[in-house]
Amino acid sequence: MQFEILAKCGTTRARVSRMTLAHGPTMLPTFMPVATQAALKGLTSHQVESLGITLMLNNTYHLNLRPGTAILDAAGGAHEFQNWRRNLLTDSGGFQMVSLSSFSQVTEEGVLFTSPFSGEPTMLSPEESMRIQHSIGADIIMQLDDVVSSLTTGPRVEEAMWRSVRWLDRCIAAHDASGRTDRQNLFAIIQGGLDERLRSICLDEMVKRKDSIPGYAVGGLSGGEEKDIFWKIMSQCTAKLPEDRPRYSMGIGFAEDLLVCIALGIDMADCVFPTRTARFGVALTFSGPINLRLKKHSTSFTPIEETCPCPTCASQMSRAQLYHIVSHETTAAHAVTQHNIVFQARLMAGARDAIMEDRFPAYVRRFFSTYFGGPDDGYPKWTVDALRSVGIDLLEGDPGHKVILGNGAKWEYSDRL
Ligand SMILES: [Zn+2]
Structure with missing residues (x-):
């Protein structure tokens, strides 16, 4: 990845940058539409491209269930499969442990899901998440993190933060061993819930690994928490994240939220809201x-x-x-x-x-x-x-x-x- 900052706001922390990936340049800040099942609901890939979109999302958990990595490998990856010529980002599947919590169980090894189709158990470990994302072939791939709802409190939040750091190391090792680091860029996800101290520890730990990390996301927000806490945590994260890495706020899509996040120094955001609404x-x-x-x-x-x-x-x-x-x-x-x-x-x-x-x-x-x-x-x-x-x-x-x-x-x- 090539990441060049082209301009900085003289007042806020906002900046404009050019992120060049294997499928071309994307100007930041940008909003990424979500094509969960390798299709943006209601539009063909060609139509999405003709609207000027240069980066969109696919969902790892869902693509692993259907069509599955055997078909993605046979197609030559998700770009080819959905006929998408521009950049692609995949989440790690981790968020589904919150949205599908009744079908999942977290252990140190990974997340154990029960398939909603067959009832079969599937283990999504950091290594397995990397393997699936390598089959998908997205330009940006996300670490598997231990995600808790932003409304969760108590020791579980700290446990999830530390596990996310350990899983980042396993993702880095699996990704480095794949020989795909020149085409696929692994992003880390800052966790720590709504706790300033935990966020600070997570930031320190993950920034230490910067040499293996081309970009950072802020996760675990936008889950129904008070907006007043949301922006303070976002601000704490952007203030500490390295200047020379793109910063991605996950699950942000309302116009007012986007402009606030940009002012705080965020470069990328995604949300199903604009297409769902x-x-x-x-x-x-x-x-x-x-x-x-x-x-x-x-x-x-x-x-x-x-x-x-x-x-x-x-x-x-x-x-x-x-x-x-x-x-x-x-x-x-x-x-x-x-x-x-x-x-x-x-x-x-x-x-x-x-x-x-x-x-x-x-x-x-x-x-x-x-x-x-x-x-x-x-x-x-x-x-x-x-x-x-x-x-x-x-x-x-x-x-x-x-x-x-x-x-x-x-x-x-x-x-x-
Ligand atoms: Zn219009």
Whole structure:
């Protein structure tokens, strides 16, 4: 991997960089859409590429179950299998020990899963995770970590953190022995729950292994914890991670979360939210999310967003048509998914341009003012606090906005309108 920092924000910790992998360059910060089963729901690989996406995710646990490594090996890897020519990242399968906790059991050896299809037990060890990810052949592969829900407390959090460090060493050994380190880049995952002391130990341990680690992820967040704790842990991690390595926040997808994370120094993020919410009829726009299932759109003959270059908006597909088909035609899921992926990409490209021109704070302030722009809206308090910690005052010159308490994820209440 080649990782070059091209510009740094003069105020915050945001930066623009170029990460060149085996399947070409990807400009950072970037948002990575999630193609869990080697297919982004609703779009072909060719369509995803034509939207300008240069890096997306596949899921190791799911690809190992189906189609399985024998078929992936026969195809020549997951790029070939899904006809994807750009960069690919795979998670390690570790997250499924939280999402499928009733089917899994963690030991020092690895995670024992019960197949939901056959009932057969499968051991996912660090070595096995590396073996599967080598068959998949993704440009970025993730260490197997011992993941606990961010709501877990007590000694289990410390146990999982130390085990993640030990499993990182086993992943490094297995990956180094594979002879694939020139094409596949192993990322470490910082764990330690919501405990500042444990995060600090994990950071020290994993940064020590920097020579074997081309990039770092912050894991174990975005699982329903208080946003006020989320951003403080994220900030603690980005402050300590090496400057010359890309930093990836796992499971982050709301626009406001992305901009806060970028301001704190994050380069990459992924989440199923933009594509999942599209299938439920919610389109993301710079004026906030809109729920196309609401009757008010039945007579709206304008595109989702006039200024959007996505194929859905550019072809003038109207909100009225989308309202008409949104809950029962796959066309609507396809159309809104394309739009939402382009929205995320525009948000990130706008951030990159602003950092390059050293006007990132103004970009963030303007985004928040428009996105949370309704007369009764305000900014979520945690975003105001998080951005203030890196020198952006959202309320400066914008006294009309009330700070709202709580999580304040705009799509949540927009969705209920
Ligand atoms: Zn659009």
